[in-house]
Amino acid sequence: MYKSEQLALNIRQLIENGAWKPHSKLPSLREQSHMSGYSLMTVLNAYQELEAQGLVYAKQKSGFYVAEHFNSQPVHTASSLSLNSNIQMNSLVFRYLKSIQSETVCPLGSAFPNAELLFNAKLMQILAQHAKRKSSYFSHDHMPPGHNELRKIIANRYCLQGIPTHADDIVITSGALDALNLSLQALTKPGDFILLQETIFYGAWQAAERLGLQVITIPEHPVSGFDIASFEQALKQYPIKVCWLMLNSHNPIGFSVRHEIKQRIAELLEEYQVYLIEDDVYQELYYGAQKPLPMKYFDKTQRVLHCSSFSKTLGAAVRVGWVYAGQFSNAIQHLQLMSTVSASPLLQNSLVDFLSHHHYEKHVxxxxxxxxxxxxxxxxxxxxxxxxxxxxxxxxxxxxxxxxxxxxxxxxxxxxxxxxxxxxxxxxxxxxxxxxxxxxxxxxxxxxxxxxxxxxxxxxxxxxxxxxxxxxxxxx
Ligand SMILES: Cc1ncc(COP(=O)(O)O)c(C=O)c1O
Structure with a gap:
């Protein structure tokens, strides 16, 4: 973490704890620099970061002040558990996606990042090379669990974050949505209770509707994003089998949940014997120096199935995803053999080359x-x-x-x-x-x-x- 980010985080916590009330003046740049030992430039960067987050505002020639709405305004207004047993989301989502599909529609509603930023000439060159090789068309890597080398590379990336992983834990899928759907199907049967955040990527609602599941929702927490008290209450009150959560770069709201809360979620999963499907599709799109830890990091009892993909970093043309399936690897492969099988071997082969030569790190x-x-x-x-x-x-x-x-x-x-x-x-x-x-x-x-x-x-x-x-x- 940069020094300015650390300072911004410390100040954010003071505002969240109510130590600094709305409209109170932050220490001047010089005072803050003196108190914290950071340079004036670091302090200015921290204040500007907080301003961009909407936590403080600047008054000309006067300084920085705590914003009004931050303490008093929740991210969302509802505040209790709710049971949703008759979900009807598919038609709405279908109509919506059709309405924004045309190239003539300005894409502020799209879920994908600007394709111009995702295009990578090196990857296209690698793809073209593989497309010319016969071996790309006769490989067995199109069968579950997917390309062995690619699974090793993905496993290694988990290890680098301190999450012990073997290639056999990983199953390659056709994008993250495939990974999420297969995981939910492997863990539930119709009528089961699952838990979702009240506001969540529509794919979760569509999956629950398709599989005939009963959904308990918990409200968003006004400050931290995740309401751990409601989560615990829901686990106590309902026979929940599986949770499907987004805790990093939440879609649509955007928050990432603090490590202490993730640690507590892991403890509660174990206490109530519940599984978690973690949607971490935006994991690479953090702004600071440190990639946020996934729930998988805190999972000491193999209760978390972590799902992600390359779709949000390399685009829809490279729709390859994976699930850290662990003990559920076989169950998920069974389902794959009845549905999506695996991602294109041409893409998987190309990704192996792209990832193993550090092109991906540079790109992201x-x-x-x-x-x-x-x-x-x-x-x-x-x-x-x-x-x-x-x-x-x-x-x-x-x-x-x-x-x-x-x-x-x-x-x-x-x-x-x-x-x-x-x-x-x-x-x-x-x-x-x-x-x-x-x-x-x-x-x-x-x-x-x-x-x-x-x-x-x-x-x-x-x-x-x-x-x-x-x-x-x-x-x-
Ligand atoms: C939160 C979230 N999860 C999963 C997906 C699906 O990702 P993929 O395109 O890799 O299937 C999306 C796509 O928009 C998303 O926004």
Whole structure:
């Protein structure tokens, strides 16, 4: 972790603990430098990082102050467990994905990062070389559990994070969604109880709907993102078999959960004998110097199936994923042989070459810095353009911003108005099971600030303003 990040984290904790109240002034740069022993530049970087996160604001010639909404405004409003036994999400997701599919739609609603940042010429060169080799077409690596060398490389990457792993623990899949679906299917039967976060990637809802599962949800925690008390209560109250969670770079909200909370989750999984399917598809897209640890790191009793892929770093064209399946490797391979079999051997062979020569590390390093740069520009631009009643939740990873509209507004209505103008955004109804009015939208901020993007964001701000005005008139 950089010194400025460490300092920003310390200050964040003070604000979270309520030690510094909204609108109280932070120590001046000089005072903070004196107190902490860090240089003025480090302190300035830390304050600017906190400003970008929306935790503090700067007043000209006066200094930095704690932001109003941070202490008082939860990420989400609901706050109890809920049982969802009749999920109906597939049709909504299908209609939504079709609506944003055309190239003429501005992709602020897309789940994929800007393809221009993902394209890698070296990988394409390696792919072309493999495409010319006969051996690429007659290999047995298309059969589960997938290419042995690729599994060894992935296992090694876990070992480097301090997670003891053998190639046999890994099963290669056709992307992360395949890994997640296969894991859930291997661990459940229809009617079983599973636990999800209240706001979560729609793939989890679709899988639960398809497999006929009963879903208990826990609310997001206003500050840490993960409500450990509700999690414990849910495990106590319901016969939950499996949890499906995102704890790093959460989609759609963006938070990453602290290590102490992950440690506690692992203890509770063991105490209640529950399995966890961990969706860690954005694991490489952190901004600091340190990759956040997955839940798998804290899993001493083999209860976590960790799923990820290369789709968010190399693009949909390289849709190869994997699951750290451990003891469930055979069960998952059985299911694969009845469904998706494995990822393309051509892609698996090419990835082995690409990964073993450090091209991947170089690629993701550049990707991370570009995503961070673009997201910061979006954040600043949105702050200038959106009505101040909108709150932008900024987290230091990935490429999504989670925007909270004024309470009476409906994210879905805003989406409908925008899609007619060929602008896509993702309303929160895609990520929560109840189809009621909800005032959140997710924006994909992985794009450079071009005239097209500027136009789309300007129209977004205008549409939101029109909805705010319409509501104000209704209330008169
Ligand atoms: C949170 C999350 N998990 C899983 C996936 C699926 O990843 P893949 O494309 O590798 O199947 C996505 C894709 O958008 C996602 O956003």
């Amino acid at each position: 390093r550049l990707l991370r810095s570009q995503l961070e740069k673009h997201k910061k520009v979006f954040y600043q631009q949105l702050k200038q353009r959106l009505n101040p009643a909108c709150k932008i939740h900024y987290y230091s990873s990935g490429y999504f911003l989670w925007v909270e509209l004024p309470i009476n507004l409906d994210g879905y209505a805003v989406y409908q108005a925008l899609i007619q103008q060929q602008i896509g955004i993702a309303p929160s109804q895609l990520f929560r099971s109840e189809h009621v009015k909800q005032n959140f939208i997710r924006l994909n901020c992985s794009f450079a600030w071009t005239a097209e993007i500027e136009h789309a964001v300007t129209v977004l701000a205008e549409v939101i303003q029109q909805h705010i005005t319409a509501h104000e008139q209704l209330e008169i």
